[in-house]
Amino acid sequence: MVQHNPKYSAIRALAPICASHSSTGETKEMEPLQSTPAEPEATPATATAGAIPAAPSQAVSGQVTPGAPEAGSMHSAMGHAERRRHARIQSASLAVISVGGILTLMYVAKAVLVLVLTSVLLAFMLEPIVELCQKIRLPRSVGSMVAVLLMCSALYGVFYVSYNQASEFVSELPKYTVRMRSVVNRVRLSAERVRQTTRNVIPEDKADKNTVTVRQTTSWTEQITNGAVGATEALMMAAFVPFLIFFMLSWKDHVRASTVMLFDMENRQTAYVTLGLIAQMLRGFIVGNVIIGIILGVTSTIAFWILGVPYFYVIGMISGVVSLLPYLGIVLAILPPVVVSMSTLTLGTFTAIVMVVGVSHLIALNLLYPKIIGSRLQLNPLAVTLSLLFWGWLWGAMGLILAVPLTAALKIIFDHVEGLKPFGNWLGE
Numbered sequence: 001m002v003q004h005n006p007k008y009s010a011i012r013a014l015a016p017i018c019a020s021h022s023s024t025g026e027t028k029e030m031e032p033l034q035s036t037p038a039e040p041e042a043t044p045a046t047a048t049a050g051a052i053p054a055a056p057s058q059a060v061s062g063q064v065t066p067g068a069p070e071a072g073s074m075h076s077a078m079g080h081a082e083r084r085r086h087a088r089i090q091s092a093s094l095a096v097i098s099v100g101g102i103l104t105l106m107y108v109a110k111a112v113l114v115l116v117l118t119s120v121l122l123a124f125m126l127e128p129i130v131e132l133c134q135k136i137r138l139p140r141s142v143g144s145m146v147a148v149l150l151m152c153s154a155l156y157g158v159f160y161v162s163y164n165q166a167s168e169f170v171s172e173l174p175k176y177t178v179r180m181r182s183v184v185n186r187v188r189l190s191a192e193r194v195r196q197t198t199r200n201v202i203p204e205d206k207a208d209k210n211t212v213t214v215r216q217t218t219s220w221t222e223q224i225t226n227g228a229v230g231a232t233e234a235l236m237m238a239a240f241v242p243f244l245i246f247f248m249l250s251w252k253d254h255v256r257a258s259t260v261m262l263f264d265m266e267n268r269q270t271a272y273v274t275l276g277l278i279a280q281m282l283r284g285f286i287v288g289n290v291i292i293g294i295i296l297g298v299t300s301t302i303a304f305w306i307l308g309v310p311y312f313y314v315i316g317m318i319s320g321v322v323s324l325l326p327y328l329g330i331v332l333a334i335l336p337p338v339v340v341s342m343s344t345l346t347l348g349t350f351t352a353i354v355m356v357v358g359v360s361h362l363i364a365l366n367l368l369y370p371k372i373i374g375s376r377l378q379l380n381p382l383a384v385t386l387s388l389l390f391w392g393w394l395w396g397a398m399g400l401i402l403a404v405p406l407t408a409a410l411k412i413i414f415d416h417v418e419g420l421k422p423f424g425n426w427l428g429e
Contacts (some may be wrong), residue, residue, distance in 0.1 A: 118130035
């Protein structure tokens with residue numbers, strides 16, 4: 001007996017349908033049936049259902065597939081842009097926080113930083129003495145000690161001469177009492193007239209009768225105590241200066257080599273060159289200022305001698321050195337000759353003193369500074385002015401003195417760091 005296979009029965013059932021289609025010119029592929037010959041127990045309903053929906057699924061997939069990569073790439077690009085924007089915001093925020101933290105630290109540690117930087121400048125001033133001692137076969141530590149002792153002796157000599165002159169001036173001060181009182185009274189009357197005129201033009205607001213004004217007053221003992229505490233702290237900080245200078249001079253080579261070793265191997269050459277250029281700049285800045293100070297002091301001494309200013313040999317040097325201070329120097333340089341000439345001061349003498357100091361300051365600013373110091377610093381005038389404003393705001397009077405060398409040192413650092421070169425170009429000439 002012949003057993004019938006269900007698969008062959010399904011094929012015989014579909015044969016008439018295929019024949020009818022072939023007679024009308026249409027072809028119908030039987031790929032679903034031919035592609036799965038090894039599947040057992042396939043029913044006709046399953047075969048028919050698997051063969052018919054094939055074309056619609058291909059049509060749908062043909063419509064969706066071309067747009068899928070474009071949408072994915074668009075979402076990917078938007079994701080990258082968003083991540084870059086967040087990264088920029090994060091880096092800018094970190095930069096602002098870092099700058100704020102550094103400024104806060106510099107303001108809080110003002111006394112220590114000013115002391116260290118002043119010691120660095122003085123050490124560079126005394127370096128030639130140490131080198132001279134080394135040329136005569138003295139150890140560097142001995143040369144450093146000699147340089148520090150010479151500095152202390154010079155400061156003591158200046159203080160001794162200034163104290164004697166000040167004592168002599170104070171002893172002669174009663175001679176100036178009448179004239180000083182007349183000058184003070186004139187100033188007081190002028191201020192009273194200005195206040196009265198202002199009161200007439202802009203009347204004051206009437207205060208409420210029921211309002212009680214409370215003003216805090218400070219006793220003179222408290223003021224003296226605060227002043228004594230401040231002076232004691234200043235003296236204690238100044239006592240560290242000779243020791244700092246000695247160790248900076250005697251350990252110069254070790255400090256420089258150790259500083260260079262703090263950097264990576266590929267950056268050590270750049271760090272070594274940068275430190276060398278900063279040292280060269282500071283040395284040139286100090287030498288240039290000393291030369292300009294001597295020139296201004298000598299010319300001021302001669303001019304004050306001609307004008308008959310008392311103690312012209314001391315006042316001239318003080319006025320010449322003080323005029324080196326940026327912007328405020330011209331005002332401070334006028335005060336010493338005016339004060340000591342109070343007994344014989346006339347309008348002509350006052351005008352002559354102002355003209356001497358003003359002309360000397362202009363010559364130094366426009367002729368001596370560019371020739372002697374300008375080529376060593378390579379800073380534009382706008383950068384110098386902004387640096388004086390910033391460091392003066394941060395550290396006061398000492399900030400004005402340290403502003404120019406600090407800014408010049410920062411420019412050298414910016415010029416040798418790849419990411420900071422635009423800032424160096426902005427500070428330069």
